[in-house]
Amino acid sequence: MTSSERLSVAIVGGSGYAGGEFLRLALAHPNLNVTQVTSERNAGSPVHFVHPNLRGLCNLKFRKMADLEAADVIVLALPHGSAAGKIAQFEGLGKTIIDLSADFRIKDPALYAKYYGEAHPAPEKLSEWVYGNPELHREQLAGATRIACAGCFATSVILALYPLLKLGVVMGKDIIATGLVGSSAAGASSTDASHHPEREGSLRVYKPVGHRHTAEAIQELPGRFPLHLTAISTPRVRGILTTAHVWVPDGYSERDVWSAFREVYGDEPFIRIVKVNKGIHRYPDPKLLDGTNYCDIGFEMDNETGRVVIMSAIDNLVKGTAGHAVQSLNIARGWDERAGLGFAGLHPA
Amino acid sequence: MTSSERLSVAIVGGSGYAGGEFLRLALAHPNLNVTQVTSERNAGSPVHFVHPNLRGLCNLKFRKMADLEAADVIVLALPHGSAAGKIAQFEGLGKTIIDLSADFRIKDPALYAKYYGEAHPAPEKLSEWVYGNPELHREQLAGATRIACAGCFATSVILALYPLLKLGVVMGKDIIATGLVGSSAAGASSTDASHHPEREGSLRVYKPVGHRHTAEAIQELPGRFPLHLTAISTPRVRGILTTAHVWVPDGYSERDVWSAFREVYGDEPFIRIVKVNKGIHRYPDPKLLDGTNYCDIGFEMDNETGRVVIMSAIDNLVKGTAGHAVQSLNIARGWDERAGLGFAGLHPA
């Protein structure tokens, strides 16, 4: 299913990591043609000054947002809270808008307010946006022109828990999910906490309770249950490894869990079930996913207690941000869902 | 409280990481004089051939176990399962025996058999050994001559959970504890899994269910409750960061948790409560503990649900192995409990 359609793309906020990653993917996408990238701080500089991997591959220079012109697709890669208040100005510039921030993910303004600490600036717009998780919303994404891409930690939690919750085989205990997150998730601006001598090699719990992505998981996951997220910084730059603990009923076997994942994710192009009983690659590992759009999912069962430990791994900037943005756009336009997302990842890496 | 006593020490299995770390600490200890170190593989080589940090600080050569002579203190740093079957031969060589393996930690042979997969080879000896966790067993350690040092992951779990469980304020939910563990915990022998290109930067769940140290935690922690341990390899060489989730009753406040930790650990020389509400060092981080005998403990409370996330960090080879072995010996002999354990750790590291 190849298409000869070719859409122009403007990336707003393109000096950050999310925008830069969308740019990288779009440059190699057969149906996309990036024509504009904005950065207030770097306006006038070539994009490869900030994203040195693109040297020789992209001759664009950053421009200021004020100089933005029309494009078929507007990709908003702004800090959380920046896009919602001025969404009208982008609506006039492009038919399709993809927002990589959290601004339009939460449909319930009360849930948004609880986790983001303030009223949503444009609640009347929320219903226009499709939550950009292709595995859960493929049908709604078809033809969509407003895509609010799912959060990275939320994606790893949702994709791990969705099958068993959808099938209704999770018992009513609290669910604990722990995310091990790379440093790129905190963005491209240096801080005391991101200073290399302080951050390298550290294992730092940065959000033991109250992580904002809880709101997305509550919204997207079937059923009602207490869900608790804890996020820990790791020495990696990219990647999230999430472990989540659920309990299944007596008699529910490891084979049943296998079947559940197969039933729900059988044909998904970017979900792989990883559970091998020998060798060194037995479970998902984000180390293997840098640059790829895969979400690898594995599990292990404690037969004595019925606990199932579900593990998921993603690259936070690809399957957690720009990659599923591209995947969502591919679905929205009816292109090959894999277009632009073919990188296999490296071994060793 | 200084002592002029000076005991001779023989380290059996001194080419591994546990034995090497005991050697490092013992060389700088005012009351210890290491006279023998065994290694079957490296017999005849200087100890600094294997432990290059000791070059210029130790002129001993490895000898074979068959050449072991008497010493005041025999430190067994053998692979799990190696010491118990031949413990009689070591009993004849020294008055005090410290075992760094798991062989004598579990008092209940049935619990041992469940987690170690075979009957204990010397169950009649188990009652002679004191479990080497100074914070829980200081009184039994005084004068002890058989010390079975606590396991590293077990130590991080036990020290995190002990105060609230001892005070009886943990509600009856399942307790999930997740340990992020450095590569040194797997020992000094290279494997496919420890090959640098495969292991560097990986986040690899290696024991999602059924971790053996669960047995120690069940034995040592007050109360009866389901306890679930999950262990994940991290890119660090040393260190364990454990997060554990418990629920406290309605009305139990953050201040109450503070008080609980203070009440139980108030005077402990190697426990530090780390909970800071600004800056970059807000919670325990094993990065700061390499080489030290501290267990740093922090917590955060989710007031809405009563969940308390307790975090503990240790150096698995020091507070998790050789360090609390020295601390236990200091207590057993009535020496300054801090003797030989004064290293502050590095910042940055």
Add this chain to the structure above:
Amino acid sequence: MTSSERLSVAIVGGSGYAGGEFLRLALAHPNLNVTQVTSERNAGSPVHFVHPNLRGLCNLKFRKMADLEAADVIVLALPHGSAAGKIAQFEGLGKTIIDLSADFRIKDPALYAKYYGEAHPAPEKLSEWVYGNPELHREQLAGATRIACAGCFATSVILALYPLLKLGVVMGKDIIATGLVGSSAAGASSTDASHHPEREGSLRVYKPVGHRHTAEAIQELPGRFPLHLTAISTPRVRGILTTAHVWVPDGYSERDVWSAFREVYGDEPFIRIVKVNKGIHRYPDPKLLDGTNYCDIGFEMDNETGRVVIMSAIDNLVKGTAGHAVQSLNIARGWDERAGLGFAGLHPA
């Protein structure tokens, strides 16, 4: 310049890192169809058991070399010294043979013997092979059916030094080149030295003098001069950063060096000159090149002494091995030289 030609490929020794990397690249190459991968140790296992990045992308199983069948292209990814002695058996199986080892790189048997410590087993074959460095041998590679891919450290040294030496502006002093090399360069077999706790974070000079790749540099670089290579292991998995020091004549300016590199490498698709006077990406850095076929080259001049420090960075497994193998094959077959080599690399990574 696209071609619809599609050649079958057999990779011999496909469980190592070089073979695995060729496999990764070939799977995404429009003109290649991998039909066989051999591994004596892993015969019968799916290739993704060893190369987990290929899960879902390749359904081949490893077979034994004894079961090798004919293919259009035979890629030899065997340990150094393994291919030369049995080259005749591979000649019967495929028209085009690409050797990733050192066996056929050196044309002068005496030079080979000096650096490899033994007589070449098939010296009569040496003249059939083209040295697989596309920048220096593009013309010989056109139509070639025997390609001996250049060594990784050699490539970084040769591409750094070639322009100034070719233009004859290097003065007759000794040339010192230092390579900082990732752990993957030592191959896929675990050793004591590659054990993660020993290797992680280490900076280990592993070949201060007498590096074998000196032979390639001597053979390929114009002029006669003493060349000294020193190789140091770094904490990275992939990548080589080489710094080389040469002296240019009085009056030769920084602008002249620029011109020299432009003159020699002006149209090269995989050479980028990186020399920026602000920002954080001023010179080549292998961190930015993981998975790519680029050789980034930079330099700085000490005007006072005429010393020029030339820096080059590559991914040792791509531009240093499998990538320029593919590039060489593209040239040999007249395909788009960039085919299969489009990955931009990641930022951040």
Add this chain to the structure above:
Amino acid sequence: MTSSERLSVAIVGGSGYAGGEFLRLALAHPNLNVTQVTSERNAGSPVHFVHPNLRGLCNLKFRKMADLEAADVIVLALPHGSAAGKIAQFEGLGKTIIDLSADFRIKDPALYAKYYGEAHPAPEKLSEWVYGNPELHREQLAGATRIACAGCFATSVILALYPLLKLGVVMGKDIIATGLVGSSAAGASSTDASHHPEREGSLRVYKPVGHRHTAEAIQELPGRFPLHLTAISTPRVRGILTTAHVWVPDGYSERDVWSAFREVYGDEPFIRIVKVNKGIHRYPDPKLLDGTNYCDIGFEMDNETGRVVIMSAIDNLVKGTAGHAVQSLNIARGWDERAGLGFAGLHPA
């Protein structure tokens, strides 16, 4: 040789890495009593807020420099260029002044001006200061009250090259020395370049020519020869590995090099010659030296050309800064030269 003398210490600029490291060492030093630590930015905060390793070990709070009171020893840990202009105010506060910056290292104002880009602000003071390299200036340090501690990269270069140059067996070729440097050497302030996602895993040449420490090496090393330093950032936090290339005369053997190092450094307490012909720890590696005051030195000889590759490794913050400051002070006061510097370093680390 123990002393019961106990001097009060004030550390000026104690929130940086150099000052923090001096504080760590001084807290464990039998003859030192730290009474004041200044930090303009952190005045009023406990020192462990910035240096979390000192939690529980130091109850001091930072004060402003304006509040500095007299002390026996004033340690200046200010940015380069800050101390020289206001040295008079510190002279009034303490008898002994140790400067960790570059301000008083260079005796020749012209050399200073060449490498630091401006005239020295207090040239008349330069002769009062002893260059704080204990191995070269032990005699001058005895009784000294003005100690200008040697620079970290300079120290690794000087200690590597000193023996052969002192003995006059280095031929008159240019000397190339390459330093691989950890991120802590750039200080405690975060920058774009130190942002973890950008810095982690990078190999970045940051000073290919013109490194300021060249001035120290020129001043301290015997003989006249062209010396060229190149500095490269590595993924480590601490440590410097320097490789330097010199040529010795025909007939000068490896054994002669051994003898030269032994002759010059035979009794040095913190110099270790590391050259082992088997195993994995054959040459100096900064990985083994974190937190220690050792300078490990090794070499390898290319018999064919007479090139000797000399390698040295240090912890830049200890033997490169605060450690040899303590060592110099120990000498100055006639204390045990090893006092406070007994940490062995960790293995593995």
